[in-house]
Amino acid sequence: MNVEIREPRTEKEFEEYYDLRWRILRAPWGQPRGSERDGLENESIHLAAFAGKKIIGCGRIHFNSGEEAQIRYMAVDKRFQKKGVGRRILKELEKKAMKNGAKQIVLNARESAVGFYESRGYKIIGEAHKLFGVIPHFKMLKKP
Numbered sequence: 001m002n003v004e005i006r007e008p009r010t011e012k013e014f015e016e017y018y019d020l021r022w023r024i025l026r027a028p029w030g031q032p033r034g035s036e037r038d039g040l041e042n043e044s045i046h047l048a049a050f051a052g053k054k055i056i057g058c059g060r061i062h063f064n065s066g067e068e069a070q071i072r073y074m075a076v077d078k079r080f081q082k083k084g085v086g087r088r089i090l091k092e093l094e095k096k097a098m099k100n101g102a103k104q105i106v107l108n109a110r111e112s113a114v115g116f117y118e119s120r121g122y123k124i125i126g127e128a129h130k131l132f133g134v135i136p137h138f139k140m141l142k143k144p
Contacts, residue, residue, distance in 0.1 A: 003085060004050045005092045016055045017048050024075040036073070045096050049085045056080045059089040061097050069097035071107040090120060098144055105144065108137040
């Protein structure tokens with residue numbers, strides 16, 4: 001499978017990018033459209049995994065400070081999970097963070113994703129919130 005990791009470029013690609021985020025990360029929990037976005041979208045770096053013209057994965061990074069980047073909204077279409085797509089998105093987000101001066105990267109991982117991030121060098125540094133009051137998250141850190 002030929003997959004390209006890059007930033008969405010057109011309005012149509014961004015619409016598909018946000019739709020994927022909503023379908024995977026919000027819709028299963030009954031959340032409305034729009035809940036897949038926050039106030040940091042315009043200052044964030046967005047990456048998408050493209051299989052041809054179709055977006056099959058996504059992730060975003062923003063800076064909490066000059067030296068700390070945060071990864072959010074990592075998602076891969078179920079049909080393409082366990083095929084290295086998420087790993088490739090994460091690797092590219094980390095490269096962009098370090099290129100822009102990050103000394104550490106943080107994220108809040110769903111309990112089901114902790115193993116994925118641990119296998120890529122992240123360590124649990126504490127419990128985070130429960131998303132929608134039911135999905136346990138753990139604050140994780142990596143110092144590349």
